[in-house]
Amino acid sequence: MDLEKVTDQITKVLVTGEQIDSRVAEMAAELDSKYDGKDVLLVGVLKGAVMFMADLSRAMQIPVTMDWMAVSSYGSGTQSSGVVRILKDLDADVLGRHVLIVEDIIDSGLTLSWLISNLKARGAASVEIAALLRKPDAAKVEVDVLLVGFDIPNEFVVGYGLDYAERYRSLRGVAVLAPSVYS
Numbered sequence: 001m002d003l004e005k006v007t008d009q010i011t012k013v014l015v016t017g018e019q020i021d022s023r024v025a026e027m028a029a030e031l032d033s034k035y036d037g038k039d040v041l042l043v044g045v046l047k048g049a050v051m052f053m054a055d056l057s058r059a060m061q062i063p064v065t066m067d068w069m070a071v072s073s074y075g076s077g078t079q080s081s082g083v084v085r086i087l088k089d090l091d092a093d094v095l096g097r098h099v100l101i102v103e104d105i106i107d108s109g110l111t112l113s114w115l116i117s118n119l120k121a122r123g124a125a126s127v128e129i130a131a132l133l134r135k136p137d138a139a140k141v142e143v144d145v146l147l148v149g150f151d152i153p154n155e156f157v158v159g160y161g162l163d164y165a166e167r168y169r170s171l172r173g174v175a176v177l178a179p180s181v182y183s
Contacts, residue, residue: 003173010175014152017172023149028059038098046070048104051161052132067092073111084114095123104161105133109143
C-alpha cells in the first residue's frame with residue numbers, strides 16, 4: 001500500500017519505498033562480498049522483518065538459506081524487561097554456520113542482545129546483524145551491527161513490516177504514526 005493512502009494517519013514520511021529499494025540493493029551487495037563462499041543462514045525475526053528479509057534475500061546473489069524466529073520480551077507498558085521468551089524457534093541447526101540476523105528495527109537492543117548470545121551459544125560460526133532501521137537515541141544496550149539501512153529518530157513508526165495493532169505492515173515506506181491513532 002502506498003503511503004499516500006494513509007496521510008491522515010501519519011505525521012511524516014521518514015523513508016520512501018524507493019529509498020528502501022536502493023539501500024536494500026546496496027546492503028545485499030555488501031553481504032554478497034562478505035559472505036561469498038560461506039554457509040549463510042538468514043534468520044528473520046517475526047513478524048516485522050518479513051518484508052526486509054524477502055527483499056534482501058532476493059537481492060543477494062550468493063546462495064543463502066532462511067529460517068525464522070519469533071521472540072517476545074516482557075515488561076510493563078512499552079518497555080522491554082530484557083527477559084525473552086522464544087515463541088517460534090529455528091528449524092535449522094546453526095552449528096558451524098554463519099548466521100545473519102535480519103531485523104526490521106533496533107530499538108532498545110535488549111531483545112537483540114539476548115538473541116545474539118543465544119545463537120552464539122548454539123555454536124554458530126559467526127552471528128551478525130543487518131537491520132533496516134535503528135533508533136540510536138532509544139538504545140539501552142550497545143549492539144554491534146554489521147549493516148544498518150537507516151538511522152531514524154526515536155518516534156513510533158510503521159510501514160515496511162512495522163505495525164501498530166497488526167496494521168500498516170504493507171505500507172511502501174516508513175512513516176511516523178500520528179499519536180491520535182494509538183493514544
